[in-house]
Amino acid sequence: MRNDDFNPYSPPTAAIEPMFGGLAPEGEVKVWRDGNELVALIDAPLPPRCVKCNRPVHGTIKPRTFYWHSPWLFLLVLINLLIALIVVAIVRKKSVHPAALCEAHAKARGQIILGAWATALAAPFIGGGIAAIAGDLGGLVGSGVAVLLVLGALVFGSTKGRVMLPRRIDKRMARFTGCSEEYLRALPILPVQLRRR
Incomplete structure (x- = not known):
């Protein structure tokens, strides 16, 4: 009989490599897919x-901070913009993900963000040019065009320039849209017991 340390009946001791650089297999998964949404534990890699x-x-990979608050809080703008901003800053939820x-x-x-900033900065000059050409109502028309360009640039930059869009963040989990189908297919499906909305 051999007298060495090898035991063919001992359990394997090989380390299991974590999936996706930090997401461990079965039992320690922190990121899932749920339909077209990415679901992650707060601050999970x-x-x-x-x-x-x-x-x-x-x-x-640079960590990105995502904020979310209930869309109903936008109704506070009807009361007072400053109050709305203060309430949103207090109650919003945060999650950081790389x-x-x-x-x-x-x-x-x-390029999208640069284009949006360039349009917003150029808007007053474009509006001024229209005001100079348009005659009597030039000031009004030029101001209107400038305001529309600035608002359009802000909306375009903030929507098209987003990496992911938080759909909901609570104390435990965060849900995002904006990930590709290929990316989501590589993730495990969200277990039924975690599907609380």
């Missing part, structure tokens, strides 16, 4: 892949 195309992303973008999608997002 996300797979190191582009959320828009599912390509691998290498290197350091949501990755590949080089192509990061560049496209940068």
Whole structure:
């Protein structure tokens, strides 16, 4: 009989590599898919892949802070804008995730944000040019065009430039839209017991 340390009946001792750079398999998963939404525990690490195309992303991934509050709080604007801003700042929920973008999608997002800022900054000059050409109602028309350009640029930049859109954040979990189908397919399905809305 051999007298060494090998025991063929002992359980395996090999370490299991965590999935997605920090998301451990079965029992320790912190990120799931639920239909077209990404569901994650608060501040959980996300797979190191582009959320828009599912390509691998290498290197350091910048953590992004996401905020959410009930859409009903927008009704407070009808009472007072300052009160609405204060209430939103107090009650909003926060979750931090390293949501990755590949080089192509990061560049496209940068161009969208740059274009939105350029349009907003150029709006007063465009409005002034229209005012100079339009004659009697030029000031009114030019001001209206400038305001519309600024609002349009802000809306376009904030919607198209988002990495992910929080749909709900509570004390335990966060739900997001805006991830590609390819990215979501690589995630485990949200267990039934966690499907509380």
